[in-house]
Amino acid sequence: MTETLAVQLKGVVQKRSNFQLGPIDLAIPKGYITAIVGPNGSGKSSTFRLLLDLVKADEGTIEMLGQEVGSSPDVELNKKIGYLPEESWMHEEKMKATEKAEFQRFWYDKWDVNRYQELLRLLEVDPNQVLGKMSKGSRRKFEFALALAHGPELLLLDEPSSGLDPLAWKTMIDVLHRYMDRGDRTILMTSHIVEEVKRLADYIVFMSQGHVLGMYEKDELFSSWFVYFVSGERISAALAAKMPGQCGVEQAGGTTYRITTNQAAAAEQWCLEQGLELVSSQAMELDEIMAALLMQDRLNARSN
Numbered sequence: 001m002t003e004t005l006a007v008q009l010k011g012v013v014q015k016r017s018n019f020q021l022g023p024i025d026l027a028i029p030k031g032y033i034t035a036i037v038g039p040n041g042s043g044k045s046s047t048f049r050l051l052l053d054l055v056k057a058d059e060g061t062i063e064m065l066g067q068e069v070g071s072s073p074d075v076e077l078n079k080k081i082g083y084l085p086e087e088s089w090m091h092e093e094k095m096k097a098t099e100k101a102e103f104q105r106f107w108y109d110k111w112d113v114n115r116y117q118e119l120l121r122l123l124e125v126d127p128n129q130v131l132g133k134m135s136k137g138s139r140r141k142f143e144f145a146l147a148l149a150h151g152p153e154l155l156l157l158d159e160p161s162s163g164l165d166p167l168a169w170k171t172m173i174d175v176l177h178r179y180m181d182r183g184d185r186t187i188l189m190t191s192h193i194v195e196e197v198k199r200l201a202d203y204i205v206f207m208s209q210g211h212v213l214g215m216y217e218k219d220e221l222f223s224s225w226f227v228y229f230v231s232g233e234r235i236s237a238a239l240a241a242k243m244p245g246q247c248g249v250e251q252a253g254g255t256t257y258r259i260t261t262n263q264a265a266a267a268e269q270w271c272l273e274q275g276l277e278l279v280s281s282q283a284m285e286l287d288e289i290m291a292a293l294l295m296q297d298r299l300n301a302r303s304n
């Protein structure tokens with residue numbers, strides 16, 4: 001594992017009776033925010049559980065912060081990680097928030113009580129409440145403060161905005177940006193929400209049905225996926241299909257075709273060379289890109 005990677009999965013497989021995760025190969029860079037996006041049940045939370053050694057992989061290796069997960073006791077590794085799970089732990093329902101914080105503090109020698117209290121203040125969380133009686137959003141904010149209080153090198157956030165009101169989410173985003181300011185910290189998060197991925201992530205990993213469809217640098221992703229409306233006397237569905245990076249062709253009426261591509265620059269050059277008119281272009285949203293990738297994946301699966 002190189003110094004520039006925070007997390008690396010090589011050939012990771014987890015088999016369940018109704019679901020197979022992997023094989024997954026993934027390299028998450030240090031110093032950036034990477035978001036894993038994918039439909040419900042695509043395996044995002046399962047991947048996190050493997051990273052945290054809460055369950056074991058059947059095949060493959062996982063390295064986090066240069067250490068192989070599960071090869072030796074993970075105590076020292078865990079001290080460098082902060083984790084916000086998607087669901088709160090049921091067995092803690094009767095515990096007071098302050099009691100959980102005391103427990104957590106015991107485990108982390110870098111626990112910073114000032115940072116913890118500052119986070120509670122910023123997020124407006126009352127730590128004197130019993131966990132099971134907190135609102136979903138308050139509980140989430142509390143768990144978030146706990147995950148950050150020891151200044152982890154690597155922060156794993158499973159659906160961080162789930163249950164938060166817009167103001168709380170904005171505060172959380174500000175906290176995350178400040179957390180990243182040092183330059184050597186890493187966030188790996190999962191998300192369903194296009195806007196939060198757009199605002200936060202530097203890299204995006206698409207997952208579907210237990211496997212990774214691809215990992216992309218966010219700005220590059222948005223500048224390479226476009227929908228073009230192309231017209232010309234000699235255009236046909238067969239010619240439109242030859243556009244570089246073509247991921248979908250539809251006739252849009254008369255001699256105009258709607259073509260989706262993931263190689264925008266090459267596609268525009270190709271139109272020039274073919275003497276075709278670029279009537280209009282549309283940048284694509286993340287959910288549209290994901291839908292196109294899922295469609296391609298299904299077509300590939302059918303043809304294999």
Ligand SMILES: Nc1ncnc2c1ncn2[C@@H]1O[C@H](COP(=O)(O)OP(=O)(O)OP(=O)(O)O)[C@@H](O)[C@H]1O
Nearest residue numbers: 016018019038039040041042043044045046047086
């Ligand atoms: N403890 C478990 N035992 C058996 N199967 C499970 C378990 N947890 C999850 N699964 C299955 O694994 C698959 C992936 O679930 P996972 O929760 O990892 O997906 P996800 O991408 O995080 O979904 P969501 O977006 O809904 O949170 C699903 O088919 C789910 O039913």
